[in-house]
Amino acid sequence: MERIIEEIREDLSRRIAVTADRLADRTLAEDPAYAALLGRAELRERIHHNLRQAVEGLVLGVRGLPVELADARATGTLRAEQGLPLASLLRTYRRGGRLVWQALNEAVAAHDPAALPRLLPAAAVLWxxxxxxxxxxxxxxxxxxxxxxxxxxxxxxxxxxxxxxxxGPSDGPAVSEAAAQLGLPERGRFAVVVLGAGGSGGSGEPAASGLRVLWRIRADGETGLVELGHHPLESVRELLGPLGARAGVSPVVETPGDLARARWLAALALRTVPASGGPCTALLDERLPTALVASQAELAGRLRQVVLGPVLALPAEDRRVLLNTLGTWLTCQGSTTYAAQRLYCHRNTVSNRLRRLEQLTGRTLSDPAHVVELALAHAAVLQRAAGEGAAPGAKPAGRAPRRSG
Incomplete structure (x- = not known):
């Protein structure tokens, strides 16, 4: 077998050169990836080299020697770095292999047709x-x-x-360069999402809702940069719903330089969601009073004590009943009737509880200023309860980033 290949080597070399021309033309005509990456001369030269390498590998294989693979590995590395699809690369290699076998058969037939049967064992070696x-x-x-x-x-x-x-500065080159390299416009509509413990985002591909999200996973949690485009902010709920996570969402910002502030606001929105509750997406602008309390821990503590101190000093069951009644009444927009329906008790029972709360706090529910105080103090109580019920080791969100300029 080796002798036959040596006898036809010159003719085979000519046929391999012609095969390289044909395969280069076919590849450029049928594969846009190759056409966009290489010119004909360069592609033809590389194909010619690979075809010769296959023939040399056949000779080595017939002798029982190992095939030299360094060039093949170098080709794989180079094409991966250039971004050529692997399918394109392998398709050209396989086509080249079939053409080498065809050229080998044609060369043997031209040299000595009777020698063709002796070529068959070479097929297994070549493959x-x-x-x-x-x-x-x-x-x-x-x-x-x-x-x-x-x-x-x-x-x-x-x-x-x-x-x-x-x-750095929000309008500095580092911010604008980072935004440009991530494919973000200089002006647009962006929001930031911060997920609670255990939440998981995904890739940077457009979500089913049509929003583009860039996720960042760090030790302190997972954050998503949302490019809203023309979509309303509320569409983020659709995006986050399948994740089944607690999440905070910032207001819309218009420049990449505002994203650091938006991240802090999203973390603040997340703090308004009870840690013990189920999945929930909190938009900051829908929870501003609670977020205000969450952002000022020291003042929130003072607010609890000054406004609701006498209530908090009651026995546990009395305290729970009054606070639950107040929260329900606030949720029902001050309707005693609706609050009674939610609490499964008589309207007069709710009224009696609220009167007792007024007496203990010195606040009147008919006074809007007092209602604001009671609502914020109630939010502060809930915040404290959520914090005490949070998982061990949970940390509050950090300070707001310093604004430049």
Missing amino acids: DVLDQLTDAVADAYRRTEAARWDRDRERRAALLDALLDGA
């Missing part, structure tokens, strides 16, 4: 060589692609940190 070459190409490609993906992920994480942490 084994081609398998080794394609495996080496694919393995190198996948390794390089994985390493590149890791680099891209780390780079994107650093860019997101630059926007969400607010390092």
